[in-house]
Amino acid sequence: MLDFEIIPEFALGNADCKFLLGMLFNQAVYFIQDNCLNIKAVQILYSDLAPLSMDLVVNMSEDGVRLIFDSYTQRLKLIEIYNLQKIKLKYSGKYFCTTEIKPTLEKIDNVFGPTLPGIYDPNQQLFVLNFRGLSFSFPIESHFQPNYSNGMGSLQFLEGQTPIVSKICIYSGDDFDNMKCPPISPISFEGGSYLEKIDVLIKQDNNTAYGLKIVYSTEAFDPISTTSHSNEKITFERHIYLDDPSQNIHSSLGQADKIFYKGEDKMEIHKQTTSNLQAHCYNPYSASVYTDYFYNYFDLGLDILFDGEHNRVKKFILHTNYPGHYDFNIYNRAHFDIPLNLTADQNISQPLITTSDDKSFSNDRDKSVTDGIFHIDPFSKWDEIKEFFSRKSSNDPSRRTDEIPDKPVVLNRTSSVNSVNPFGSTYCYAFKNIIFEIMPNNHISTVTIFCPTTT
Structure with a gap:
């Protein structure tokens, strides 16, 4: 199981393998190849007929991590962690996601601190909690929707029903919808x-x-x-x-x-x-x-x-x-x-x-x-x-x-x-x-x- 640290608006990685926002596609593949004993399944997703029409994606399926590269610059613009049961995560040295620690709303609040009230997406029934360069998605049942306006902290959950993070996004900027690929570091x-x-x-x-x-x-x-x-x-x-x-x-x-x-x-x-x-009439020993x-x-x-x-x-x-x-x-x-x-x-x-x-x-x-x-x-x-x-x-x-x-x-x-x-x-x-x-x-x-x- 991969053990990574999250650096908002910058990177996901450890001492041996670090994925930096803005890095080139070839560099990311090099890190994956250099850690082939830990990263075992990798898929490269692209459009064969129109390669500029969609992003270039590296999907580490057994680790629940997806690297998304801009199709023009071929630089990393977004890191998605979509299966938190397959990875260990920490922030500032504190673990908030392991096999023993569940990334619940309460745990995110304790580790990352306060932020602005999140945004509820009724189509996907997701509550998105945003920090600068970082966002957490929580699946929320529809009957909580009328009470979300003051943030997730205002919602009352039964014991054992506290929402758990389903996806984490690391990007550059303070707004996920307007994120841009940062300059290469x-x-x-x-x-x-x-x-x-x-x-x-x-x-x-x-x-x-x-x-x-x-x-x-x-x-x-x-x-x-x-x-x-x-x-x-x-x-x-x-x-x-x-x-x-x-x-x-x-x-x-x-x-x-x-x-x-x-x-x-x-x-x-x-x-x-x-x-x-x-070219054909020469002495090969000449x-x-x-x-x-x-x-x-x-x-x-x-x-x-x-x-x-x-x-x-x-x-x-x-x-x-x-x-x-x-x-x-x-x-x-x-x-x-x-x-x-x-x-x-x-x-x-x-x-x-x-x-x-x-x-x-x-x-x-x-x-x-x-x-x-x-x-x-x-x-x-x-x-x-x-x-x-x-x-x-x-x-x-x-x-x-x-x-x-x-x-x-x-x-x-x-x-x-x-x-x-x-x-x-x-x-x-x-x-x-x-x-x-x-x-x-x-x-x-x-x-x-x-x-x-x-x-």
Whole structure:
């Protein structure tokens, strides 16, 4: 049985496992995996067809705990404890819910102290007692309803019939109905970094990508403190470019989380014939054979491919981390923005980018096609992007037809250990030196930016 402490408006956890409001989905899953001996049953709930239409939920069914993540930011916004018979809970060191102690109304009053009168929900027959960042739900029989106006303390219950908490909610703010996902706490960085945004650098005269502007935050280091936690963050802005040497990337972004050497190139068959001939007519024992390699930055949702011979950047790969994709939960979501230039005479005022009620990213994704620029971000859908291509083509007759994505390359990801991909194939469309990998639900899974001379 899990033994957790409640910290209103902040967290649920113990010394080994702590779920912080605002933490990233990947971090929560890491804590669950690290405590697999205690947390045995976990379900991931999401919408396969419309992943942005509902929250991303982690349900720990055998422990009665549900973690609810915002579908856009993929950060924890709500913690629900819905089965109090399967968990031990305390507040400020005092237990109020164990196998011996029932979380009754009287016990909640003794441990948490006074608060404003609660609210009765006649539809669910629940009485909700609210504290700042914390709420308790009590099932109340309907015949008590006329007497609830002065709070539950004014109700008279027979001995043994005192209501018991049925659900606890931990959230940010003083009003459950208007709760918002809080900013990520530097404590949850755990020595890593948090991506604020990635701006793809585009040549506006021909819509060719040439680099990235990356803004990320990490926990500020306090050299005086004996621990690394300072509860403050520091933000960096870095520019990296295609054809950069590996030293530039290392000095800009730091050491990669992992270095992966390519064992095979499944796109080799699409290269020019001379390249194929050179690729297959080499001496495998020759020292002139070089292997390309990736720098994997999982916190940034970024892969960087280097040419093995010259150690220069060949590709950037940005990951959106949608559930239902083969690479889900390996990377954090890369919050990128790709500004593509429209013809000067267009005047489109309707938004073409998906928006969300969460305002923490509203400045980045609630954009319209204005000032001749069309913005693509992780929440754009492929039919919206195709609409941009079709409008641009119809307004620019001189545009080459081979720049317009038509038939995709079908990609079926598998591993060397397991050849089965339960998520199905994805579809790759190319525009200039940008490749969009599209999931069956019409969402972008990855964006690959490559040197124009690279295929």
